[in-house]
Amino acid sequence: MAEEIRAEMVANVWKVVAAAGDTVSEGDTLVILESMKMEIPVVAESDGVVQQLAVDEGDVVQDGDLIAVIG
Numbered sequence: 001m002a003e004e005i006r007a008e009m010v011a012n013v014w015k016v017v018a019a020a021g022d023t024v025s026e027g028d029t030l031v032i033l034e035s036m037k038m039e040i041p042v043v044a045e046s047d048g049v050v051q052q053l054a055v056d057e058g059d060v061v062q063d064g065d066l067i068a069v070i071g
Helices: none
Strands: 003-006 011-016 029-035 038-043 048-053 066-070
Touching: 029 048, 029 066
Parallel strands: none
Antiparallel strands: 003 066, 011 029, 029 038, 048 066
16 A cells, blocks of 8 residues: 655755655655755655655645655
8 A cells, every 4th residue: 555745844845865666664764845944854654665756856845745655
């Protein structure tokens, strides 16, 4: 079953660490968001393969926006 990782706040995508096809473990950083001069890592919540990365560096995400899908 695929797991969707969604933004929990309005933020800028500062750095994309993972790519589609990457194997990730629970706790691995996928993307680093920037909000109010703070860096917020978005991490994988389970082991799997990144099926989709829905953001690029420089994008602005809103609360609830899709960031990645891990399957």
